Amino acid sequence: MVDNLEAVFSRGAHKMHRSAIRELLKVANLPDIISFAGGFPAPDLFPVEQLKEVVSEVLEKESARALQYGETAGDPRLREILVERYRRDGVEVDVKNLMITTASQQGIDLVSKIFINPGDTVICGLPSYLAALQSFAAYQAQMVGVRHEVLLDEIVRRLIDEGRKPKFIYAIPDFQNPSGTTMSVVERRLTLDVAHKYDILVVEDSPYRELRFDGEAQPTMYQMDGTGQVILIGTFSKVFVPGFRLGWMLADEAIINKCETAKQAMDLCSPVFDQKITACFFDKGYYEPNLRKIIAAYREKRDGMLAAFERYMPEGVRWTHPEGGLFLFLTLPEGLSAKDLFDIAIRENVTFVLGEFFHCDGSGQNTLRLNFSYMSKEKNEEGVRRLASAIRRLMGG
Amino acid sequence: MVDNLEAVFSRGAHKMHRSAIRELLKVANLPDIISFAGGFPAPDLFPVEQLKEVVSEVLEKESARALQYGETAGDPRLREILVERYRRDGVEVDVKNLMITTASQQGIDLVSKIFINPGDTVICGLPSYLAALQSFAAYQAQMVGVRHEVLLDEIVRRLIDEGRKPKFIYAIPDFQNPSGTTMSVVERRLTLDVAHKYDILVVEDSPYRELRFDGEAQPTMYQMDGTGQVILIGTFSKVFVPGFRLGWMLADEAIINKCETAKQAMDLCSPVFDQKITACFFDKGYYEPNLRKIIAAYREKRDGMLAAFERYMPEGVRWTHPEGGLFLFLTLPEGLSAKDLFDIAIRENVTFVLGEFFHCDGSGQNTLRLNFSYMSKEKNEEGVRRLASAIRRLMGG
Numbered sequence: 003m004v005d006n007l008e009a010v011f012s013r014g015a016h017k018m019h020r021s022a023i024r025e026l027l028k029v030a031n032l033p034d035i036i037s038f039a040g041g042f043p044a045p046d047l048f049p050v051e052q053l054k055e056v057v058s059e060v061l062e063k064e065s066a067r068a069l070q071y072g073e074t075a076g077d078p079r080l081r082e083i084l085v086e087r088y089r090r091d092g093v094e095v096d097v098k099n100l101m102i103t104t105a106s107q108q109g110i111d112l113v114s115k116i117f118i119n120p121g122d123t124v125i126c127g128l129p130s131y132l133a134a135l136q137s138f139a140a141y142q143a144q145m146v147g148v149r150h151e152v153l154l155d156e157i158v159r160r161l162i163d164e165g166r167k168p169k170f171i172y173a174i175p176d177f178q179n180p181s182g183t184t185m186s187v188v189e190r191r192l193t194l195d196v197a198h199k200y201d202i203l204v205v206e207d208s209p210y211r212e213l214r215f216d217g218e219a220q221p222t223m224y225q226m227d228g229t230g231q232v233i234l235i236g237t238f239s240k241v242f243v244p245g246f247r248l249g250w251m252l253a254d255e256a257i258i259n260k261c262e263t264a265k266q267a268m269d270l271c272s273p274v275f276d277q278k279i280t281a282c283f284f285d286k287g288y289y290e291p292n293l294r295k296i297i298a299a300y301r302e303k304r305d306g307m308l309a310a311f312e313r314y315m316p317e318g319v320r321w322t323h324p325e326g327g328l329f330l331f332l333t334l335p336e337g338l339s340a341k342d343l344f345d346i347a348i349r350e351n352v353t354f355v356l357g358e359f360f361h362c363d364g365s366g367q368n369t370l371r372l373n374f375s376y377m378s379k380e381k382n383e384e385g386v387r388r389l390a391s392a393i394r395r396l397m398g399g
Numbered sequence: 400m401v402d403n404l405e406a407v408f409s410r411g412a413h414k415m416h417r418s419a420i421r422e423l424l425k426v427a428n429l430p431d432i433i434s435f436a437g438g439f440p441a442p443d444l445f446p447v448e449q450l451k452e453v454v455s456e457v458l459e460k461e462s463a464r465a466l467q468y469g470e471t472a473g474d475p476r477l478r479e480i481l482v483e484r485y486r487r488d489g490v491e492v493d494v495k496n497l498m499i500t501t502a503s504q505q506g507i508d509l510v511s512k513i514f515i516n517p518g519d520t521v522i523c524g525l526p527s528y529l530a531a532l533q534s535f536a537a538y539q540a541q542m543v544g545v546r547h548e549v550l551l552d553e554i555v556r557r558l559i560d561e562g563r564k565p566k567f568i569y570a571i572p573d574f575q576n577p578s579g580t581t582m583s584v585v586e587r588r589l590t591l592d593v594a595h596k597y598d599i600l601v602v603e604d605s606p607y608r609e610l611r612f613d614g615e616a617q618p619t620m621y622q623m624d625g626t627g628q629v630i631l632i633g634t635f636s637k638v639f640v641p642g643f644r645l646g647w648m649l650a651d652e653a654i655i656n657k658c659e660t661a662k663q664a665m666d667l668c669s670p671v672f673d674q675k676i677t678a679c680f681f682d683k684g685y686y687e688p689n690l691r692k693i694i695a696a697y698r699e700k701r702d703g704m705l706a707a708f709e710r711y712m713p714e715g716v717r718w719t720h721p722e723g724g725l726f727l728f729l730t731l732p733e734g735l736s737a738k739d740l741f742d743i744a745i746r747e748n749v750t751f752v753l754g755e756f757f758h759c760d761g762s763g764q765n766t767l768r769l770n771f772s773y774m775s776k777e778k779n780e781e782g783v784r785r786l787a788s789a790i791r792r793l794m795g796g
Binding site for chain 2: 003004005007010011012013014015018020021040042043045046050053054057058061062065066067068069070071072104107108110111115116117118119122133136137140169201202229230231239243245246247254256257260262263264266267268269270271273275276278
């Protein structure tokens with residue numbers, strides 16, 4: 003081995019930190035633990051029987067293509083299907099605006115790679131998605147967190163005055179990770195106005211959008227913009243099969259072209275077999291009914307979680323009421339520490355993710371993220387009961 | 400869209416160039432073309448019937464895990480299988496030294512990401528694998544090409560004197576892409592001696608190693624080193640199924656740990672379903688017989704190519720005699736241009752890749768790379784006949 007490996011690592015490598023969540027998941031697999039930590043879909047909802055049929059058909063009819071290298075931009079039929087779906091929703095988009103990625107994490111890695119120079123500023127939410135913050139950090143970005151859209155104009159203006167014009171604004175408008183909240187049309191408009199006023203790109207991360215349980219869908223920022231200033235990142239991980247590692251990007255053609263060039267040197271193409279299976283799953287008409295089934299199941303789980311919160315949580319604890327997605331966000335009374343709570347909770351066999359991991363400024367120490375999609379409704383309720391009991395103990399009750 | 404997108408792209412993005420090969424492949428799909436351009440396995444060798452059985456079993460027995468998110472370092476069983484195979488070959492290695500990647504291209508991207516700072520020097524062959532050069536360029540490395548291992552010591556010493564100590568030496572010891580040549584034990588030893596003398600890492604890219612048609616296998620540099628200074632990159636793309644996008648890295652534990660952290664922010668994990676299928680394919684004992692079948696078929700194709708060269712090529716043209724892999728490298732008489740040849744050849748409905756694309760110093764203008772794995776034996780022969788006729792025309796014959 004070389005004498006001093008640390009000195010050989012790149013500056014970016016020194017900024018990389020292990021995902022606290024992925025580390026936590028190792029604990030989460032212990033048998034008695036009720037884990038609210040991950041962001042996993044419910045495995046009992048995977049459409050196994052339909053997949054058996056579809057996979058056989060793909061191997062029967064198009065194995066020579068399905069097992070071969072594929073196009074960097076993705077399977078032509080799958081791209082077409084996604085474009086058709088957006089058009090059906092009134093979004094003006096062409097196949098040239100869409101490319102397949104190795105799940106949305108690669109979409110985030112791609113925009114980081116093609117836009118961020120070391121020291122560049124990126125705007126993100128407070129809180130925001132941990133693995134996006136990790137990706138930006140690996141490219142040595144400076145993250146500036148914005149707690150609410152009304153503050154955005156002032157923050158961006160100040161940054162520009164300081165010579166730190168942001169490269170892009172990173173937002174998760176629908177059922178945000180970790181907060182579970184959704185941006186209103188007004189908030190989306192505010193963000194876009196700032197983007198247009200100061201000539202800044204917006205990265206709209208949209209992994210949960212299709213999982214709406216109630217309320218009315220808001221337009222995507224990509225659609226509201228219409229000028230090509232928004233890059234939308236999507237994924238099949240939460241609404242179909244995470245094990246396929248498939249997602250997509252929607253963007254101006256010039257940006258897609260650059261991403262395609264970058265992707266050639268990253269993994270040549272995304273899993274081809276899984277793309278063919280996914281395309282065939284759509285073509286057989288299985289996708290939308292499967293999605294409706296998932297939505298119904300998660301709605302029930304969300305309702306169960308909220309009911310359990312009402313029932314068990316002590317006074318002073320607040321939580322979000324997501325209209326979709328996979329997560330709830332919980333805020334302890336000011337001054338209490340989620341880290342201290344974690345130590346108590348783990349002894350009660352219940353885990354969660356500390357909210358501070360999602361705050362690029364180190365705030366949020368009294369917050370926690372809870373996933374409600376993975377465990378059964380019953381385990382969710384029992385987990386909330388245990389968590390509430392741990393909170394009571396933390397409060398000295 | 401923002402006013403000046405070019406100015407928003409990162410410095411790395413400005414160094415990214417489209418793969419000339421991937422662009423060429425668009426032409427290669429025209430019906431009458433005989434293409435020596437790609438590096439595709441033969442689709443008729445994909446083990447479709449066995450895969451049908453294996454895929455059914457995976458969906459039947461372990462769908463909940465096979466369709467879910469997986470571990471960043473890879474499926475535990477698949478890692479174990481690969482480690483066992485290395486041990487069988489006498490390589491001392493532990494599961495901690497091995498991680499699964501989204502094919503070997505991601506392995507190359509990972510080592511680039513964790514080691515290269517802008518301006519860093521990387522040593523590569525003259526010629527060397529195009530998409531590795533692309534990856535290094537995207538991280539703004541300076542490539543220094545080495546034509547032969549005996550020159551390595553002097554070149555590295557000069558670079559160190561200039562304050563440009565290389566981050567790593569990139570080598571493809573077995574059936575190199577594009578040249579098809581294999582490093583002797585002496586050449587491997589020379590390279591390792593330089594690496595040890597000057598305390599520099601070696602990246603051993605090894606996609607073709609298992610495809611040996613004749614002659615004796617040389618030890619990997621990873622094995623010869625034994626100190627953790629070599630990072631080996633492997634892939635299932637050439638020997639099993641490229642459409643699964645699966646490869647692996649073998650390295651010192653500290654390097655694997657850093658790569659795992661980096662990968663978390665790149666794609667979270669590699670395709671899980673495909674990993675389960677691959678592991679099951681091994682467990683059923685299908686892998687080795689399938690590999691033997693591929694080797695036999697490619698050996699025949701290589702022999703056919705060499706016979707056709709002997710038969711058709713005009714005096715003065717030289718070519719390599721690979722003992723394995725997918726490629727042959729052809730050198731035209733000094734002063735002739737492979738680019739001029741390409742224009743003639745395309746009109747004869749035969750294509751190849753210009754050798755200069757593989758030379759980081761712009762040399763190799765009279766060279767070309769020919770793939771022999773993808774087309775049938777008959778088409779290979781007809782392609783060589785057409786190419787020879789094009790060369791004669793270029794020579795004014």
